[in-house]
Amino acid sequence: MVASAVFILDLKGKVLISRNYRGDIPMAAIEKFMPLILAAEENEESLAPVMSTEDGTHFLYVKHNNVYLVAMTRKNSNASTIVLFLHKLIQVFIEYFKELEEESIRDNFVIIYELLDEMMDFGYPQTTEPNILKEYITQESHKLESQTRPPPAVTNAVSWRSEGIKYRKNEVFLDVVESVNLMVNANGNVLRSEILGAIKMKVYLTGMPELRLGLNDKVMFDGDGKSPATKGKSIEMEDVKFHQCVRLSRFDNDRTISFIPPDGEFELMSYRLSTQVKPLIWCEALIEQHPGSRIEYMLKAKAQFKRRSTANNVEIIVPVPEDADSPKFKCTAGTVSYAPEKNSMVWKIKQFQGGKEFLMRAHFGLPSVKSEDPDKRPPISIKYEIPYFTTSGIQVRYLKVVEKSGYQAFPWVRYITQNGDYHIRLPLPMDTNKLPEI
């Protein structure tokens, strides 16, 4: 048993569109939703995404742009399924109308009703694959009833790909993208670092191709470190997740990644490693604060990877006090700018070669009367991209494509490493006077 009804509301709680799936709760019950949100806000409590009224109506919701997607139930429903279904709705709506917000909902109410009808029945999620939905729920109306039929894929074992796809040129693009999450405390110790990797594919292949993906031997999927022979060099994946097209039981048996891909873009797999790696871009800060007069920053940034790689579009975002003014900057590379709307300064370095180290100095004036509010102390965050490089060392060895018509298809592989949640906590300001004038 899942959701009784699904609503899309505007920020004031007005219903933009709704669908009653089970008829067991009066639809007016949604009027209790907004008061719950407001009450929590008023009491400075944290809003949980699962809330209930005193009489036992439960709301699960996701906020997206200027709308709330809310599911309602009175039973002990599967919470994880509901929130994921709501996210799936968002994803499908975005596929259909590019943007999901108040305006696009009003403009597309007919098709939204159709989608709501098709994606859930009696509270149970049904077909949610945008590719497949697009085949039989389209924005042009159908004049002849015989034209639209449920694509066999809806109910096939292969529910994500339709038959009869044709391409003149058969190509597959693989992007291996690794995002590094890093948390460093104010003393410069790494609290945690993890790599979230993903293999994203763009598949333009004819027919129903069978694909097999081979990764380098270093990749070990079982995080138990059982084979000591490869220890040290191997990559131990702590967790791997696959798109539903991958045969999980086969992978479980012999570690083969085999699948019939959906058409077009999708994420084949994602993985997580939390082995301690040296932070790729390191940053140290020294802050001197003289309350009522000025605050000084000295930053050192270092690229801690091999010389042959280069990080592109590096942005080091350093928070500054809300009431800081008259900025002055100096740096050995790149440019620094003040972004008062974000209460921070941004140090941009277009190209940051491995092994290099740069310095930056900043000076801000402070008003003589300090505001009462406590200082927010968000961490320094860093953005970057390093092409042709993966932190984990993962490599695609082969991608075999077998289709009964026997065509040749070549895979194109790209690697890139980028920042994820990459945070370095700010050290406490000192009241010394050591930093030189700019």
Add this chain to the structure above:
Amino acid sequence: MGGKFFTASKKGENFELKAELNSEYKDKRKDAVKRVIANMTVGKDVSSLFADVVKNMQTEDLELKKLVYLYLINYAKSQPELVILAVNTFVKDTDDINPLIRALAIRTMGCLRVDKIVDYLCEPLRKTLRDDNPYVRKTAAICVAKLYDLNPTLAVDNGFLATLQDMLSDSNPMVVANAVAALGEINESAGRNVFQVNTQTLGKLLGALNECTEWGQICILKSLAEYTPQDSREAESIVEKVLPRFQHANGSVVLAAVRVVMIYFNYVSNEEITKQMSRKLSPPLVTLLSAEPELSYVALRNINVILQKRDDIFNQDMRVFFCKFNDPPYVKLEKLEVIIRLCTEKNVDQVLSELKEYANEVDVDFVRKAVSAIGRVAIKVESATERCVNLLLELVRGNQSYVVQEAIIVIKDVCRKYPGRYEAIVPVLCQHGETLEEPDAKAALIWLVGEHAERIDNAAELLVGYMDTFKEEYPQVQLQLLTATVKLFLKKPAQGQEQVQKVLQLASQGSDNPDLRDRAYVYWRLLSTNPQAAKTVVLSEKPPIESNATVMSQSLLEELIQNIAFLSSVYHKPASTLGGSSSPVAVTKIKPFTDVAVEETLGGAPGPSVVKNEENLLDLDFEDDVPSTPGLGAGQSSMSKSAMTDLLDVLGTTSPSQPAAGVAQLGALAVFGTPAGVSKQVVLPAAVGKGLEISASVSRSGMVMQLTISNKGAQPIPDFAIQFNMNSYGLFPATALQVPTPLQPNQTADVSLQLIVNPQHIQVMNPPNLLQVAVKAGADVHYFNAFIEG
């Protein structure tokens, strides 16, 4: 594209639409239906157009048909008479050559929920269940559940349940999945196992698990979780098939698989396998922390439950729960809970430095919880208590008011847990007394002062500061101030004398809060009759407190494990309390004025639920509506008499005690007979009782107290009442004390008093069978001890 349909809003719009719905032009009719739907969407009533809309149902245009169907779903209930008009078309559509239309028709028919058409539903349903197109079959399978919801008998009589079971062997995995979903749904609403997985169906389910969509897998995993394997080997082979689901990209599939594995720990006896299960659990759960924040919230609430069952699965991973700056607040709070749960002697330093960081953030709610977490760590990890206390002091010095208040509240708990160790810091806290605004924080500080009055030189001075504003304070502050002053007086009679008089006066006469007044009277009487007894009662040793990390009962924990991924396990409440019919929240319970912390069931908000009955006084509430007018009048009018006489007057003029309302209802439970073989003891000799002699015996198995009450004095004694203090078994009088009144001199009454158990009255006593009793007889209240026997 659809914007124009919302605009035209003139008067008589429905009239206009009616004309257009009957237009001879197809396009015009379709536009009109769209406008009707648009009006419906914005909440205008278009039910009057029912007949005209339904006329458009027979159409070649699929989009138009869908719109009309949608209209029907919304208005069928309001126009049940007219729905009949649509039935023919529906039945015809279930015979259409296009499977999409067949499915659409059966799906929509099931959603109409009008009794009149239920009969018409059966034939089309039978047909579509055997349709050769799987899309139609899977839709029909769900429709059986819809029919069962409306009319179970009809569904059973037509053999649809049997058909559903047959569908488990369907060649199409999606049909199997929906059949499983429908059967599961029917099981749930029937409240019994209409459908039970057996060895054959098991094989089919496991087969379909590999092939059906992600949502179908969740349904199948659900029925696997509810299946009881025959032996450990079968359980192992199921687990083997389920474990690969941990690699699924859909987090809900992962949680459904986690649920199966957690439940199957009960069935698998092979240690090798359970170890493997344990080891494989943590990585997918950790990955969920990087999922959509709403999902990661659900996962965290479940991790909290899972950890209580298996605390070994995250042994190295504590740091993955550290909060990111940009985590939403609700995720941060749950991570905090998990961090505390995982906190041990080994990692406590890391935890504390992290908590310190959180305590300096800006989100007030989060900061408070972080500060409170430091105190909880102190209670949980004894070796780190000193570091925790120092950290709290450091935070207090920052003088941020909400930090100070939260810190004082937890320091109180720390001092209770480790009496005699950290009193030295109380004066430091008192320096911040002025920043306190919240009643809980004030009450905590006052408690600290009262509790450690003998070690704080200026304790009297500290308390006196609050006395001036006594009347404006919140009740919990007043109660604490009263008790603290009494403690001060008992510990340092010289310092407290004047103050105690004043506070008793204020609380008994100047307040209309019955809790406060009663407590003041009790103290007053205790102090005036037997100061030594007052000392033993008021300054008695307090029961130990624990961090709430262990508070969840075993049976609740088991139930929550059964409910992983479900709302029950998100709220940490039993499933039976979630629905609207049963009252989910226990707020209405009658609360004695000891502040037994209402457990987490209240708000679901996890907080330290330390049992806060720091007042070990007799919690007498003789009169629920104590000195209504006459009593109070007596107290005020007789300023010339001594205060003591006032008090007697007050007690004397009020009616005999009434059992509390909740207790009266429960009284029916006490239907047990009187046990033999428990002999009465004299508990109140006549010399002590001013002529009243009481012998008593208390039997727990019989739930009865036997009393022999004799009047050996010279005066008749009117108005008897009895009250128990909290005791180890939570025993409580079920009825009022039935004594012939007045009891004449030399008259003896044998009374048996039915008892009930009130969980709110449980408090561990030493010795455990000690029962402290107060009997009111006329103007006097007598206290004595009785002992509870088996």
